[in-house]
Amino acid sequence: MIGTNSMSLFLFFSSISSFLYSSASLTLCRPDQRDALLEFKSEFELGNPPEFLDELLHDYLVPVNVTSYPKTKSWANNSDCCQWDGITCDANSGMVTGVDLSYSSLHGHFKLNSSLFVLRQLRNLNLAYNDFNASPIPSGFNKLMGLERLNLSHSWFSGQIPPEILHLTKLVSLDLSSCFNLSQSRPLFIDKPFLGQLAQNLTNLRHLDMSYVNISSEIPQMISNLTSLRSICLHKCHLFGRLPLSFLRSPIIQSIDLSMNPYLESSLPEFNGRKIPFSIGNLSLLNTLHLSSNNFDGEIPSSIQNLNQMTNVNVLNNMFSGDFLTALLNLTKLTDLALAFNHFTGALSPNITSLSNLKYFDASLNSFVGSIPSTLFTIPSLETIFLNNNQLSGPLEIGNISSMSKLQELDLSRNDLTGPIPRSISKFVNLVFLDLSYLDTQAPFDFGIFCHP
Numbered sequence: 412m413i414g415t416n417s418m419s420l421f422l423f424f425s426s427i428s429s430f431l432y433s434s435a436s437l438t439l440c441r442p443d444q445r446d447a448l449l450e451f452k453s454e455f456e457l458g459n460p461p462e463f464l465d466e467l468l469h470d471y472l473v474p475v476n477v478t479s480y481p482k483t484k485s486w487a488n489n490s491d492c493c494q495w496d497g498i499t500c501d502a503n504s505g506m507v508t509g510v511d512l513s514y515s516s517l518h519g520h521f522k523l524n525s526s527l528f529v530l531r532q533l534r535n536l537n538l539a540y541n542d543f544n545a546s547p548i549p550s551g552f553n554k555l556m557g558l559e560r561l562n563l564s565h566s567w568f569s570g571q572i573p574p575e576i577l578h579l580t581k582l583v584s585l586d587l588s589s590c591f592n593l594s595q596s597r598p599l600f601i602d603k604p605f606l607g608q609l610a611q612n613l614t615n616l617r618h619l620d621m622s623y624v625n626i627s628s629e630i631p632q633m634i635s636n637l638t639s640l641r642s643i644c645l646h647k648c649h650l651f652g653r654l655p656l657s658f659l660r661s662p663i664i665q666s667i668d669l670s671m672n673p674y675l676e677s678s679l680p681e682f683n684g685r686k687i688p689f690s691i692g693n694l695s696l697l698n699t700l701h702l703s704s705n706n707f708d709g710e711i712p713s714s715i716q717n718l719n720q721m722t723n724v725n726v727l728n729n730m731f732s733g734d735f736l737t738a739l740l741n742l743t744k745l746t747d748l749a750l751a752f753n754h755f756t757g758a759l760s761p762n763i764t765s766l767s768n769l770k771y772f773d774a775s776l777n778s779f780v781g782s783i784p785s786t787l788f789t790i791p792s793l794e795t796i797f798l799n800n801n802q803l804s805g806p807l808e809i810g811n812i813s814s815m816s817k818l819q820e821l822d823l824s825r826n827d828l829t830g831p832i833p834r835s836i837s838k839f840v841n842l843v844f845l846d847l848s849y850l851d852t853q854a855p856f857d858f859g860i861f862c863h864p
Contacts, residue, residue: 440492440500443529444507448492450526457481458518458542479514479540499535506532513539513562521546521568528554537562539586545597548587550575557581564588564620569597572624574605577612585613588622588644600625607631615639622646622668630655630675642666646701650675666699670725675705686710692717703727703749716741727773728752736774740765747771751797754778759803761786773797775822783823785810795820799846806830812838822846 482496492507493500499509507530521543527536528551536555539562548568552561553575561579564586572587589599601624609616610633619637622644629652630645642665651674669675687707691697692714700718703725710733711726721742727749734757735750745766751773758781759774769790775797782805783798791813797820804827818839824846832847 439505440498440507441505444500444505445488445492447526447529448495448498448507448510449486449488452483452486454522454525455483455517455519457484457516459516479516481517482512482515483517501532504532506530508532509535511535511537512541513537515541517541518544520544521549523547523549523551525549525551528552531555531557533558535560538566539564541566543567545569548572548576548599552576553578555579560584562586568599570599572599572601572605574602574608577605577608580612581615582613583615583639584618585616586618586620587624588620588646589624598623598625600627603628607633610634610636613637617641618643620644621648623648625649627651629653635661640664641696642699644668644701645672647671652676661694663696664694665696665720667697668699668701669705670701670703672705687712689714691715694718696720698744699723701725702729705729707731709733711735711738713738715739718742719744721745722768723747725749726753730754732756736760736763736779743767745769746792749773750777751775752777756780758782759784759787763787764790766790768792770817771795774801776800778802780804783807783828788812788816788818791815791817793818797822798826799824801826803828807832809833809835809838817841820844824848824850826850 485496486492492498493505497511497515498507499511500506501508510527510530510533517538518541531554533555534557536558537560543566546568547570548563550573552558552573556579558579559581561576561582561584565588568589576585587599606626606628610631614636616637617639618641620643623646626645626648628650630650632655634655638661640661641663644666646668647670650669650672653676654669686709689712691712695717697718698720699722701723704727706729707726708730711731716738719742722744723746724739724742725747728751730753732754735755736757737760739745739748740760740762743765746768748766748769748771753776755774755777757779759779761784763784764786767790770792772793772795776799779798779801781803783803785808787793787796788809789811794817796818799822803823807823807828807830812835816839819841821839821842821844825848829851
């Protein structure tokens with residue numbers, strides 16, 4: 412006969428066991444979801460990382476600490492797919508809601524009827540940086556109507572981007588940026604109405620990247636429909652025509668990259684030609700501005716000093732002029748500043764130390780004058796200084812260099828600097844590149860001091 416206390420204890424443990432078993436069963440991946448994932452795995456071989464990945468890593472277009480590894484290698488038939496690498500499940504239903512197979516060394520043709528499209532509850536899908544062997548992007552992605560984030564970037568897709576992707580009206584992030592490798596036989600492209608339909612359908616979109624996709628059209632006026640947009644990157648997309656004024660009026664936009672579109676004009680009513688409007692200062696959340704290799708000219712308005720969240724400014728290879736640096740001294744969060752190949756003038760202010768987070772500074776091939784302020788070299792975060800091909804003059808003064816200096820590249824060549832090269836330059840212990848050619852200076856010491864162990 413079982414005692415009362417024993418019976419209570421037995422019932423207690425039975426209840427706990429039932430609860431644990433019930434909870435565990437809820438978190439197990441459903442069989443249909445597991446089978447779909449295993450079939451998707453079988454559609455590809457595991458190969459080497461795409462050839463262009465090393466180039467991207469080298470050019471810092473993706474984080475340098477990223478490595479490819481075969482996530483699907485751990486997927487096994489007798490295990491819970493919710494615990495597989497790259498898989499996220501809903502804790503209650505066991506349905507797969509996230510698949511992240513970026514940098515997974517997948518190699519092979521992407522099937523038009525891929526088993527991936529069985530996973531109808533997917534909200535996040537990332538297939539970036541694989542090698543799908545110039546496959547077309549399947550129209551079947553429109554079956555995943557719950558998708559909020561879709562990343563197919565740099566995975567060797569080719570051909571026309573299917574308009575069916577624009578049926579995914581819940582998308583908040585869309586990255587279709589193409590592989591820029593010129594050997595690709597059929598790069599990604601869109602038909603002319605695509606951008607207009609995107610602006611009409613994907614009104615929840617916050618982030619859009621279609622870099623290297625052949626758009627070959629104007630940016631439609633209805634781009635203003637994307638009122639939630641935080642960042643847009645249309646680098647090297649063969650854009651042309653006039654940039655809509657509404658595109659720069661959004662108070663919540665944070666990042667705009669329209670670089671390498673030489674036929675894109677900005678002759679808007681407020682611009683007076685190919686100029687940047689004063690209203691750019693209203694984009695208070697903007698942190699990245701890439702306008703390199705376009706046909707912009709004139710002066711960049713002083714209102715840019717209002718953009719105190721800015722970390723990256725790249726206006727390289729345009730026809731800008733004026734004393735631009737003074738307006739930048741208020742942007743204390745700047746880490747990267749590229750001004751090369753323009754017509755900027757004026758002197759480098761000693762107050763440049765206010766840019767205390769600056770890592771990369773390229774003001775080469777302009778018309779800057781006056782002396783190089785010694786304070787520039789005291790910014791401890793600076794890794795690169797390019798001031799070559801200007802009209803800088805006077806003696807070169809280095810000042811008191813911090814022992815924490817990270818300077819690795821220094822090019823002061825082709826200026827009007829005179830006098831001796833200061834011995835203190837040898838204190839840049841991390842220097843790997845130095846160019847002082849075509850200067851009227853002398854080195855009163857042995858340059859062998861740069862041969863650091």
